[in-house]
Amino acid sequence: MLEASNLECVRGERRLFAGVGFRLEAGELLSLGGANGAGKTSLLRMICGLTPPATGEIRWRDQPTNQLGAEFRAELCYLGHHNAIKEELTPLENLLTTAHLAGESLAEETALDALATVGLAGREDLPCRYLSQGQKRRVALARLVHERRALWVLDEPYVALDVAAVAMVAGLIGAHLQRGGLAVLTTHQAVALTAGTVRELRLGH
Numbered sequence: 580m581l582e583a584s585n586l587e588c589v590r591g592e593r594r595l596f597a598g599v600g601f602r603l604e605a606g607e608l609l610s611l612g613g614a615n616g617a618g619k620t621s622l623l624r625m626i627c628g629l630t631p632p633a634t635g636e637i638r639w640r641d642q643p644t645n646q647l648g649a650e651f652r653a654e655l656c657y658l659g660h661h662n663a664i665k666e667e668l669t670p671l672e673n674l675l676t677t678a679h680l681a682g683e684s685l686a687e688e689t690a691l692d693a694l695a696t697v698g699l700a701g702r703e704d705l706p707c708r709y710l711s712q713g714q715k716r717r718v719a720l721a722r723l724v725h726e727r728r729a730l731w732v733l734d735e736p737y738v739a740l741d742v743a744a745v746a747m748v749a750g751l752i753g754a755h756l757q758r759g760g761l762a763v764l765t766t767h768q769a770v771a772l773t774a775g776t777v778r779e780l781r782l783g784h
């Protein structure tokens with residue numbers, strides 16, 4: 580369903596990787612590893628169509644993603660390394676605003692349920708600047724609770740999370756895979772899922 584072949588990534592003067600390929604089916608997770616600077620975030624950006632590969636091709640449902648454009652983006656959920664939340668807004672306002680900007684309707688009740696699931700019950704109405712780093716990461720991750728797009732691309736989703744929150748996010752990813760979704764993530768730690776198949780790809784040496 581998601582297939583990459585012979586990908587080459589050049590940033591500035593440097594070639595970060597070449598000859599990278601993988602194939603991912605429904606219910607599978609690709610866990611990207613590698614040293615700092617190996618090109619993991621760059622590869623995620625390539626998958627999302629934000630950075631074109633120097634050579635190679637990425638295909639979604641057997642079609643090149645650069646030809647699919649909006650059709651592909653409609654099936655994609657990208658969660659970047661930065662939380663992309665507004666500090667002056669509350670967790671609830673952040674969720675509602677993000678959904679609104681994406682052209683999606685999100686009921687307040689659904690947003691509150693997502694915040695409770697990620698352990699932020701009681702913090703829904705506090706401006707995000709008063710939250711800890713882990714709590715801010717949880718706000719960003721709350722959108723995964725009700726996310727039903729087929730392909731999740733997650734840049735270091737576990738960063739700043741405590742043990743319980745890592746297990747909670749792994750549970751959300753596992754449920755997504757069980758529904759037939761696909762996921763690609765970068766991480767510096769082992770991924771233990773309750774469901775789905777984990778494939779590993781390590782960039783660099």
Ligand SMILES: Nc1ncnc2c1ncn2[C@@H]1O[C@H](COP(=O)(O)OP(=O)(O)OP(=O)(O)O)[C@@H](O)[C@H]1O
Nearest residue numbers: 590591592595613614615616617618619620621622
């Ligand atoms: N626009 C750019 N121009 C030049 N170099 C860049 C650009 N973007 C990224 N790089 C460089 O590419 C390399 C890989 O960056 P990338 O963020 O993909 O690595 P990473 O494997 O995700 O690292 P980390 O584990 O530290 O998050 C880094 O050395 C970075 O400085």
